[in-house]
Amino acid sequence: MRRAWRYLQWGLLAVLAASLLACDKTSSPDASQDAAAPDASWPVFRILAGSELKDMVPLLQQFGQQNKVNIQLEYSGTLDAVDQLQEQPDRYDAVWVSHGKYMQLIPEARQLIAQSEKTMYSRVVLGVKPEVAAKLGWKSGQVGWRDVIAASEQGKFRFAMSNPTSSNTGFVALVGLATELSGKADALQVSDVPSEQLKALFKGQSLASGSSGLLAEKLAATPAAADGMVNYESVIKGMAARGVPLQVLLPKEGVITADYPLMLLKSSKQATTYKALLTWLRSAETQKQIAATTQRTPLTGGDDGDVVVNELPFPGSRAVVDAILRGYLDSYSRPVSTFILFDQSGSMSRDDRIGTARKALLTLVQDDNTVTGRFATLREREQLFLLPFSHVIDPMLSFEMVKDPDANRVIMQQFAYNVDYLQAGGGTAIYDTLLKAYPEALKLAKSGERNVAIILLTDGENADGSEFSDFQQKLQQWGGGKVPVYPILFGESDEGEMSQLASLTGGQTFDARKTPLSKVFKKIRANQ
Template sequence: MATPYPSSLNSTGKKKSPIKFLLVVILLLIAAGAYVVGSGDFLDSFKKLGGKSFDTSKPLKIVAATELTDMEPFVHQASADLGFDIEMEYDSGTLVNTRNLNDGAYRDKYDATWFATNAFAKAQGIKSQGEDHSIARSPVALGLKQDVVDRLGWRNKDIRWADIADAAARGDLTFGMTDPQESNSGFLALLSVAAEFSDFTPGQAFDSSKVSMDERRMEDFFSGQTITSGSSGWLRDTFVKNPGKADGIFNYQAVLQSMKESDNVDIEVFVPGNAAGAADYPISALRNPGDQKADEDAQAKVEALADWFREHSVEVGEKTHLNVWGEDAENKGIQRYYEYPKSEDQLVSLVSLYRDQLRRPADSNFLLDTSGSMRGNRLADLKNILNKLIDGTAGESNNPKGFTRRETITLMPFSSKVADGYTQENYDPDNAQQKQDLRGYVNGLQPRGETAIYDAVLRAYDRAGEGGTLNSIVLMTDGESNSGTSRQDFITKMTHKMAETNHKIPVFVILYGEASEEEMNFLANFTGGKVFNARGGDLAKAFEEIRSYQ
């Protein structure tokens, strides 16, 4: 008769060792415990006890890309499951975060990074990040208004990059995208177009020096761009609030799906072609060679968090629209992705081609307050930053800013009245005479009179370029309007002008000195622009940031 307990004899009839018998019992108890609590909890306990351990008394501090705020609920859930606190901070977008990482801004402040990609850090030779733990993929996609989808006949069709280029070249499609020099989603759109209109073969890093690109077709594509932006948030808001500005916008597929389903933005989302550039969202521990214990602790926590996301891939994917990697991700027929260039030179080369040749040229109007209050250091600072923009030396050494090739630059000083100003068409950074003429005008600016802000904006609207250029107005003032047109008359006149053009030219306002914050916010909101606060004295930084919106 079978006994209810394990026999103490083996199949040969020899008596089992008591120690071996005890080990068998312990293993059976562990297996039973694992069955009761579930494989996920058992795996977590194993990591804490039998695998790489971590200090649960210290939080894992992560600096992340701004679009990852949607991950907050899952990060909280992971923190509870894993047994240690996780603190997320969203400094900026991926490219800005990468530059901050390179400058050492995150040293001793964070334990890990979570950007859209680490490709830019690797291309720049940044060594402070540990192993990449890719969490998900999100390709760049086009969010298109529903009526435009029907007008183009694209309903329920697979749209390729060539279809977008054809429609843009005919004048049937316009779109907005972020600046590839400042935003990863904009760079991915550029990378996808460059790879599509070349003899590049997916599966390797894109290298423009080793492929033949059809620049004419790329120009066809970017002829449809009517909005550029330094941030995805402003691009989205402009697209929604100013519907005459563009038919669609490029962003990550997950972001566009969230806009459509969570924010009720009436768009259809297309991932063009059978290949596209994509963010892969790697979590990486920051190396801390001076403290081996802290270094190992951060790596262990990052690995545990990455494993948690893989184990919950279905749930996370359904709620965030990200293609989260699970164990069988490679077998799901996931779309092919274009790989980032490997060197910084290749990144810069591609962005330069876009700015200098592919995209629409900029028509940039600078309204410069030269009233009496600008006398002294304020006017000197203004002249200094304008001269740096002329020379192309504004900004950080690893992210220089300046006036761009083919740009139309209008400098329009104003005080009690608006000056005729100076316009340089088709700017060429290599043309010494153009630079000399611009410098001469800037250095000759003199302060006098009061501040006719509304007259200046009206004059800029009168001269801003028509179609075919990316139009913008930059207003720099240290006061409030105390001369010329009143606000009410301004609203009446501007409403008429906007109706004539069917869209707004954004006014990017630099808040400086004693400028009225209420008045500057009104101007930016009324024209679909944005306020840049330079009251801390950093006038140069405000001008540099605005470059991505022009």
């Protein structure tokens, strides 16, 4: 009875969280949210939308009621939207993301767009704790990105920024800054990318995440983890309500502004609804409501309309953009250490679960031509630890990527060979395994030189050895610092306990019963 009540509690919390939290989630039917009354007789207008647009749902409900149309949003990251659109172009009527710059660089995606119109603005800016800004002598419009780079390299400034391969804020900040520092504007070539300056900047990155919303949550939960944050201006302004007031700084070189184009797809049969929605969104009254409820800037400008802010240039070549993103993973950012705890208990033989799990692991070393897949493979300098377990724990296998591509191919072949030989059998000792891996991961994390994470892949409840309470007790004893644990749920996983584990360590649960396991791995990689 107690366990049943616990499941009910966690189920209610999960429903509440899905309604309230603004964090990026892979687009899926479960991630969709009706923006109109659920009247089955109304036509559905389905939009592939940026996850931060959840705050627009109340306004879209107004439009839906007035026009008797059911607006449905399915949420996706900016780069992931390109993959979603190419995989299921007929599923959506429109795309609504923060900007269309990257999409316009991909012919296969660009040719799917019939019409595109901007709807509102939100600048990607630097937010800094007031006391830190005062200490460094930084003022909006006077501080430059080169000042930020110098302070980061000298250890005087630590900042939070989302992963640019998954989240728009990190994406436009990195790409725009690289272009500005090169001095080449949109004529930037791969050879012009200012790698050394970018390496210096990211010495100061102390907090990362897979989305702008989750980044804000992490900083609110651990304010001491960073002195500032790169994010949407609307998010920066909202941090005071979370207990972490940040001062908006507009670097003198400029910013990149998200203009949220609403893009009609050629495959849509609802061009009339698109035009009506676009007209309504751009109307003076709706623009006023957008400014009041989301802190985004209306198309006519905001309160600081007299302040002239330069727009950072954006490269005109996809190859250049991809090179910058790959450089972030392989060179500029802090290297990654990943511990994978792999459940190979007897239940993994059901429905070939172990085969599905092996295939998901192999995506780390196999070519993937999707936009997000190309950035989810193993990175240069990455350490990977594979710890298979049942009721007993196998020896931990370690793999470390280097700078040499030929050597890395051999390392990836060795990893694939070991994954292919994982076999199901035995019980399930989740916490014995975690107690073995966590101290090693914590030691690496405390060095301050690596981003460390633990991925727990299990299809059942803990049945052998230590329990969750034992891990809680040990975590308190170890003290100082945490390593996020990302439990992947499938089969009969104990969802409530895994959610507790993720919350305790600063991680996040992912449900592979609703989302393909390969996509779950991509999502976790985006958080590293």
